[in-house]
Every structure is written in C-alpha cells, then in structure tokens.
Amino acid sequence: MSVESGNGRGATLDQVARVAGVSRATVSRVVNGNPKVGADAKRQVERAIERLGYVPNPAARSLVTRRSQSIGLVIPEPAGRLFEDPFFPRLLRGIGAALSSRDLQLVLLMPQSSGEEARAERYLTAGHVDGALLVSLHGNDPLPQSVAGRGIPVVVGGRPPRGSQVSYVDVDNVQGARTAVEHLVETGRRTIGTIAGPQDMPAGQDRLAGYKDALEGAGIAHDAKLVSDGDFTQQGGAEAARRLLAARPTIDAIFAASDSMAAGAIQVLRAAGRGIPEDVAVVGFDDSQAAETTDPPLTSVRQPIDEMGREMVRLLVEQLAEPGSVPRTVILATQLVRRRSSEGVQRR
Amino acid sequence: MSVESGNGRGATLDQVARVAGVSRATVSRVVNGNPKVGADAKRQVERAIERLGYVPNPAARSLVTRRSQSIGLVIPEPAGRLFEDPFFPRLLRGIGAALSSRDLQLVLLMPQSSGEEARAERYLTAGHVDGALLVSLHGNDPLPQSVAGRGIPVVVGGRPPRGSQVSYVDVDNVQGARTAVEHLVETGRRTIGTIAGPQDMPAGQDRLAGYKDALEGAGIAHDAKLVSDGDFTQQGGAEAARRLLAARPTIDAIFAASDSMAAGAIQVLRAAGRGIPEDVAVVGFDDSQAAETTDPPLTSVRQPIDEMGREMVRLLVEQLAEPGSVPRTVILATQLVRRRSSEGVQRR
C-alpha cells in the first residue's frame, strides 16, 4: 500500500533515490529490471518504492525513450454502420487480447468525417503511438500510405485499396464467397443471385468476385440482373432482395455478402411468400449471431475475426521490432457453416 | 506539405525557432494560440512550422502540462459476452463522438482477468490519462473507488455497486422494466414471467425490481417460479425460458431483461408450440437490432445508449475542469417500443 495515496502528485524518481539512499540512476535501473544492481541496493530501492507508492511518470519516460507503449486503432466509419454488426467488437477483442499480452495500450480513433480523419492522421504521426492498425478503409483512403510514409509502422485490416505498400491481414473473401456459392450449386440451385456489398470496399469486391468465380466454375452464365448492391445493412439487403425478385422472379438462391443483408432478404422473401429454403436458399457472410437468430437459421461463411485481430497485432509488433522490414500479408481461411436456410430441396 | 516528411525524427520547437528567427518561447506561444504575439513574428513562425512540418512532441508537452489529453475507458468483460450485443459499439460511438469534439483521445482498456484489471488500475493512476470512464462493473468492483481515491476523475456507466462516491450515468432500468411489464398487464396478460439478468449486476437487479414493482402495482401476487435468471445471452435466455415453461406451463407473457435472452426465449417457445403473441407475449430490453430481426418482431425497451456515452463524457469533462467537485448522477429515461411480439390478444 502506498503511504501517499491520493496526494495528487506522485512521488518522483528523485524522491525514491533519496529515501533509498542511492542515486537516481540506480533507482531507474531497478525499475527497469536492469540486472547490474547490487542485491542490497535493490532491496532498499524496492522498499522506498513501496513506501512512497512510486509510479514512473509515463510522459517523462516516453520523452526519452521515444516510445509510448501504445498503438492506435483507426476505424473510420462515417455512418457508424458497421457498429451494427458484431465485426468490430470481435476484432476489438482479438486486438485487445493480443496487445495486452505484450503490454501495449490501445488508443481508439473513430474519425466520423474527413476532417476528423485528418486529425487522426496528425495524431498518429505526432508520436502519440508507436504504430497503427487501420481497418475498414473505404475507396482508396490515403491514410495507410501517409501514415506509413511518416515512418510509423502500419498494419491494415482487410485488403488495402490498390497496390499500397503496407502489411495487411485479410480474410479470404474470394474463397469464402466461392465456397458459399459452390454449396448452393451443389444443392441443386441454378438461378443464384447475390446481394453484393459496397463496391468501394475490398471486402465487397472480393465477395462478388468469388460469386462470379463459382458460377463460372459451374458453367453457369453470369447474369447482371442477378447482382444487386447492398450496403451491408439489413435494410439495404431487403431493398436489394426486392430488386432481385422483381428482375428475376424465378430466382432460387441468394448469396448475401453479409448476414445483416441476408436477414433483410429473408424478411422480404417471406413477405413475398417464398419458402426458405424450399423456394429460395439463402447464404450469408460473417456467421454473426444474427445467423442463428433468423428463421430459418442462416447458412453463413465464418470469418476468424479474433484471429485477424491477433495477426494484425503480431505483424505490427514485428515491424516495431524491426523497422523498415518488407510489408507482409496474411490471408486467413474462412469456413462455411451450414444451417437450414440452404438445405437441399428434395425434389423427387 | 512538409519538407521533411519521413525523416523519422520530427522537427523540434528549437529548430522552428531558429528558422523563424525568434525564440522558443515565441514559437510555443504561436503553437498554443497565445494572443500576445506580434503579427509578423507569428507569420514567420507559421511559415517555419509549415516548412519543417513541425508537430509538437506530445510527451514533452505532457510532461510539463501534466495533461495527456486522453481518457481511459475500462470495459472489464471477462467472458467478452457483452460484446455480443450492440451495447458497447453504441456506447463507444457516443463516447467517441463526445470526446473527439473536445479534442480528447480514447484509450480502451479491456481487462480480461483480475490480473489485467490490476494493471488497468495502475495504468489509469500512473498519469497516462486525465480521467477514466468505467462501464459494466460487476459485483462490487473496487475499481471506481481506488481510481477516484487516487485523484483521477472518474465517471461510471451504469449504477455503481453500493454507495460509491463517484459520478455516474445510468439508464432508468427500474422504470423501463416497470413500463414493459405494465404494458403486458394492460394487454391482458396475467401470468407474467421474467428472465432476469445476472443479479450481481445493477442492471440485472434493477430490471428485476421494475418487474416486481409493476406486478405489485397491478395487484398481481409475486410468484418466485415465474423468475428465472439468465446471463444476458441468447443461450442463457433459452435455458431460462425452458425452466419457466416447465415450472409454469400456463405462462402467458415473458419479460426478458435483454433482447438476446428474449430471442432465445422466442426460439424455445416456438419449439414448444406456443404462438407469439397469441399464447405468450414477449418483451425484451435494449431495442437492439435483434429486436427487429426476430420473428415476430420484438417489443423492447429502448435505452438511449449514445446519449449515455455523451453524458458520461460531459460529466467527466466537468470534473476535469473542476476537480474535487461533488459526484453527480444522471439518469436517462427509456422508451417502450411496441412491436408484434406483445400485441394484445383478441379474446372475444
């Protein structure tokens, strides 16, 4: 217990040194675990630290070490829409766990406008953080380049736009989507539509690419009327489903690029009197909790989000230890979780 | 644009002063918006800052000002279970928006064990942050007291356990639950069960209290068999619903202390052949997205979570400006959102 708790102004290295009867340097060595300290000096210092309730001043330390022991996580989500699905919470958990096991702190930046994004960039490059994690970037956001260009280690979550020269971790969206659509083909579906994600986001692009791949592989001609864009939200999914239904009434399967959109589609299909999975099979993406809640339960592509967070931290820490190393890429596999919404039809 | 971008080591105040041909003090004044600076000196300095791409070193500044311009948000969630519902994302958004408009940064601490919680406490009291926001505290977590006792401004989200002497913001859980149950009574239900939240959390306690209040007010005798504890998760809700159904087969309404638990209950009721709302009405709490996804859509108690975040920040900023002021409490009203799951029965 500290003798001085609540005194407003903590003890300093100097005071500890005086109490312990040694120099500041020695106290500093003890605090930082430097082995070159005599046994009894060490004991004295430890006792003094205990007595005074000494805690090192992080700003002073940071000033000289040029390390802040914290990293920034940037989530630019203007609409805040991705907060509706459990992607961020899970990612946050993975990142948090990985960081805390390395004694790093997490500074969360959620710029809601381009003005705030500029501020976030300034923050990151001012030396507040030792490195940065960027996720959910839209279009070709210049953030990764500009931050990395300033010499700050950066790892991006999700494929960064264009040929950015930064490390990133991504889920294999193409393969995930392909597997989902192949599954639909295998269960006998032929008129397979998709509710694609926003095409200014790599995840949206890749999942659409996987959809096309699978159809091509199955020898099914691509039909533009079977593609409808959504924005990853339930409502967007519902609207997209309505468009699909109007354009191709004979549709017998829908692959939605997110569970939320799939849930919206299910509602619309239901309202239109289509049985799921008898008339139309539905597959989502994310395997979020929503997939278990829908009626019928939703077949979905599971992403290892926790692992994505952990990998991002691992890559960043590597860069921290070895600045200027070449950018690295990690792609994580997905897994199709089969539920009732895509069960095969027993046409006999 | 900076001339020196990517040089690894930013320019210092001193360099700017030299380039501008003034003293460090003058540069500091310009940077901090001090009005006592001559017009042309100011211009020179601004030009030099631009040329060098100067950004103040936060550690150095923090060392002398004793402010870090950042606040800590502690979410101790061992199981990570509350990450399943959208409570945290929304709270985060409210907090984030409120902080960024005040130019404060958010440091997120998610201690997953008591060891990590101790580390979080050390972090907060070491001076890394100017203040702390604590949410989702269990039992009687000593964190608020110990942090506040160290002189760090603290605001708790949700009613803190016992008579803690700290400011807090809470949703009116008692009133919300009472309104929900009164609604069930009004629509003709008489055997009203509840799936309560964890009783070591104030939110769980208060919602149960509101349930009891409402029954008492309606002159309906309390029946312990109609109370079943859940843990706020869907699965917990399902199990609790099974217990209720077994203990009181004639149950005609269930008030669940969270939407997730309500969703679990709906599944179980369905599986048991009960019609919703014909046989059993269901009301949830949170008005999360899940409430719209369930079939039928779920009547639920909406909490102003964004506002809760904003209020927490407001209270904290007040404390920052006026240390040692008396703890304050803000209670936010809830609102019942009626959907199909609790529609009145047309018994005629």
Add this chain to the structure above:
DNA sequence: GGCGTCTGTGAAAGCGCTCTCACGGCGCAC
C-alpha cells in the same frame, strides 16, 4: 605484487516542451 578486467554506482547531460520573469521599446499623460 603489479596489472588488466569486471561490476556496481553516481554525476550529469540531455529528451522537447511550457511558463515565469525580466527587459527593452513604445505611447501616453502630465
């Protein structure tokens, strides 16, 4: 017994910033 080698310790120099204080120059009142 002289010499080189290690080992624990302290003195002191910063890290980059803010802020007090002192000072020179100027306008104003008398």
Add this chain to the structure above:
DNA sequence: GTGCGCCGTGAGAGCGCTTTCACAGACGCC
C-alpha cells in the same frame, strides 16, 4: 521632457526520466 504602464519578446529554469561515461573497488592472472 520626464515618468509610467503596457506589450511583445527572450533567457532560462524546470517537468521526471534514461543513459552515457567515468570511477572506485574487488578480483583473477602471470
């Protein structure tokens, strides 16, 4: 013309820490 006050500016002291460097003493070697 003298004195006063004000205003813009600079010198310099510190904030609390790490780290280099020098040094005293203990130790082993030939």
